Amino acid sequence: MLKKPATTNVPIHDLLAARWSPRGFDPKRPVPREQLKVLLEAARWAPSCNGDEPWRYLIWDKSRDPEGFRKAFECLSDNNKKWVKNVPLLMLSCAGSIFQHSGKPNRWTQHDTGAASVSLALQAGAIGLVVHQMGGFDMEKARAAFDVPVEYTPMAMIAVGYQAAPETIDDEEVRKKELAPRARKPVPERFFEGGWGKGVAA
Amino acid sequence: MLKKPATTNVPIHDLLAARWSPRGFDPKRPVPREQLKVLLEAARWAPSCNGDEPWRYLIWDKSRDPEGFRKAFECLSDNNKKWVKNVPLLMLSCAGSIFQHSGKPNRWTQHDTGAASVSLALQAGAIGLVVHQMGGFDMEKARAAFDVPVEYTPMAMIAVGYQAAPETIDDEEVRKKELAPRARKPVPERFFEGGWGKGVAA
Numbered sequence: 001m002l003k004k005p006a007t008t009n010v011p012i013h014d015l016l017a018a019r020w021s022p023r024g025f026d027p028k029r030p031v032p033r034e035q036l037k038v039l040l041e042a043a044r045w046a047p048s049c050n051g052d053e054p055w056r057y058l059i060w061d062k063s064r065d066p067e068g069f070r071k072a073f074e075c076l077s078d079n080n081k082k083w084v085k086n087v088p089l090l091m092l093s094c095a096g097s098i099f100q101h102s103g104k105p106n107r108w109t110q111h112d113t114g115a116a117s118v119s120l121a122l123q124a125g126a127i128g129l130v131v132h133q134m135g136g137f138d139m140e141k142a143r144a145a146f147d148v149p150v151e152y153t154p155m156a157m158i159a160v161g162y163q164a165a166p167e168t169i170d171d172e173e174v175r176k177k178e179l180a181p182r183a184r185k186p187v188p189e190r191f192f193e194g195g196w197g198k199g200v201a202a
Numbered sequence: 203m204l205k206k207p208a209t210t211n212v213p214i215h216d217l218l219a220a221r222w223s224p225r226g227f228d229p230k231r232p233v234p235r236e237q238l239k240v241l242l243e244a245a246r247w248a249p250s251c252n253g254d255e256p257w258r259y260l261i262w263d264k265s266r267d268p269e270g271f272r273k274a275f276e277c278l279s280d281n282n283k284k285w286v287k288n289v290p291l292l293m294l295s296c297a298g299s300i301f302q303h304s305g306k307p308n309r310w311t312q313h314d315t316g317a318a319s320v321s322l323a324l325q326a327g328a329i330g331l332v333v334h335q336m337g338g339f340d341m342e343k344a345r346a347a348f349d350v351p352v353e354y355t356p357m358a359m360i361a362v363g364y365q366a367a368p369e370t371i372d373d374e375e376v377r378k379k380e381l382a383p384r385a386r387k388p389v390p391e392r393f394f395e396g397g398w399g400k401g402v403a404a
Contacts, residue, residue, distance in 0.1 A: 006247040010239050013328040015217055016321055021249055037212050040393045040402065044386050045208040046320060047223055049337040053387050059395040059402055068396065095313070108337050111297070111357050114313035115320035118248060119218055122324070126215040135251040135310050147398045155313050184246050185255050191242045193261040194270065196349045200242065200261055 001163045004182050019125050021132040023083040023178050026164040030063040031089045035127055039160065042123030046116035049108035054096040055116045057158075058146055061089045071145045076157060077136035082171045084134075084159055091158040092142060093117050093133075097151045113155055124160065132159040203365045206384050221327050223334040225285040225380050228366040232265040233291045237329055241362065244325030248318035251310035256298040257318045259360075260348055263291045273347045278359060279338035284373045286336075286361055293360040294344060295319050295335075299353045315357055326362065334361040 002024070006017045040057070048054060060069040072090045073081065084090070095113040099106045121131035133156040142154045169175040188199020204226070208219045242259070250256060262271040274292045275283065286292070297315040301308045323333035335358040344356045371377040390401020 008243045008247065010236070010243050012240060012244045012247065012325055013217060015215060016244050016247060016325060019247075019249070034212070037389075038214060040389055041210045041212050042214045042218050044389060044392065045210065045214065045218060045221075047221070047323070047335060051385075053392055055392060056398075057393045058398065059393060061395075065396065108312075108316075108357065110310075110312040111316035111319075114310075114316035117313075118317035118320060119324075121249070122321075123214055123218060133249060149398065155310065183253075187239075187242055187246060190246065190255055190257060191259045191261060193263075194267065196258075196260065196351065 002166055002178070006182060006184075009187065015122050015125055019122055020182060022130050022163050023132065023174050024164040024166050024169050025083070025086040025088070025130070025159065025161040027086040027088065029088065029162040030061065031129065031160055035129060036061075036089070038127055039120045039123055039129070043116040043120040046112065046119045048112040048115070049106065050099060050101060052096075052099050052101070052106060052109075052112070054106055054109040055113040056094045056096065056152055058092040058094070059089070060091070063088065072142070072157070075137045075142040075145060076134065080134050080136045080157070083169060083174050086164065086168075087159040087161050089160040091160060092146070093155045093158060094148055094152040095155050097153065110153065110155060117156060117158065120158070128162070129160060130163045133157070134159065204368055204380070208384060208386075211389065217324050217327055221324055222384060224332050224365050225334065225376050226366040226368050226371050227285070227288040227290070227332070227361065227363040228370075229288040229290065231290065231364040233263065233331065233362055237331060238263075238291070240329055241322045241325055241331070245318040245322040248314065248321045250314040250317070251308065252301060252303060254298075254301050254303070254308060254311075254314070256308055256311040257315040258296045258298065258354055260294040260296070261291070262293070265290065274344070274359070277339045277344040277347060278336065282336050282338045282359070285371060285376050288366065288370075289361040289363050291362040293362060294348070295357045295360060296350055296354040297357050299355065312355065312357060319358060319360065322360070330364070331362060332365045335359070336361065
């Protein structure tokens with residue numbers, strides 16, 4: 001299977017280095033329920049402000065709920081549909097806006113939901129699954145289709161499954177993306193020391 | 203050292219299960235530069251919408267920049283000051299609001315910043331460090347003190363260092379928190395299948 005380990009300046013833990021967001025999914029391998037439980041557990045134990053656990057996840061397993069899956073799929077952008085058609089399980093992460101303990105606005109809700117989702121993605125790698133989060137979907141369509149309450153913001157559609165080889169991807173543009181090298185900005189463009197914009201010494 | 207592994211329903215990867223947010227830090231052990239680089243690298247390789255890497259981090263190492271550290275410390279809530287006084291290194295995560303490639307608003311910026319920060323926290327565990335993120339700080343004070351541009355939102359102060367035993371914590375309330383068991387809501391309260399609010403079957 002295609003691996004694209006992060007080309008890091010210094011070594012990082014393999015679970016982090018190995019995680020990437022493939023588009024090649026095996027349409028014939030559903031996600032076993034036991035594996036799904038492990039993914040949810042990983043998200044569940046992410047840190048959150050005041051322990052609010054502000055995230056909510058909707059889950060659609062194509063093999064169990066084809067109609068729900070189809071409705072979720074229809075919310076995706078055309079570009080994402082090109083490869084998600086082979087994905088066996090979709091999730092939608094949503095971020096609540098109100099602290100449960102106080103009823104006050106929670107300004108960390110999206111931040112914490114992102115932490116939970118990447119925890120899920122990292123755990124996926126540990127058990128042989130792959131995850132690809134997508135911002136490319138119609139948020140209001142998803143809200144309407146699944147009665148997402150107004151106090152929750154749909155954040156990302158999450159493809160979950162087993163990886164398939166790049167050659168199985170039938171769209172040429174998508175295949176090209178699959179094979180493109182991964183890259184990140186230089187460290188000093190994102191991490192500052194001694195003042196805003198002052199890149200940390202490498 | 204006090205460990206508080208997550209009490210999971212099903213086993214998750216040890217890096218995820220072992221991560222927690224202690225308040226006991228060893229004031230005499232600075233964070234080696236090589237270790238800091240590893241943490242930044244872990245955050246750097248987090249996933250982000252359109253590969254924007256919208257996060258920015260400010261870093262204050264008490265042993266190198268005591269004045270910067272003091273200014274950052276002064277932004278913390280009184281409750282956090284009680285234990286952060288022993289922390290050797292602080293960071294501040296900030297989320298940009300604009301996609302660099304398009305100039306348009308990025309609605310995933312806080313989500314992606316949360317993903318980067320928890321990646322950093324998980325990496326810390328892999329190299330013997332601990333991390334504790336805090337929402338309890340004065341955002342506008344931090345913005346003013348460090349010239350954080352208006353298009354960036356300060357999200358979390360991040361304590362980084364080596365763990366110290368709970369007995370080294372001099373404040374009784376803080377020590378009580380350190381020893382309290384970790385807990386999470388039941389899975390069906392956060393993860394839905396078959397409709398909003400319908401908890402996934404355990």
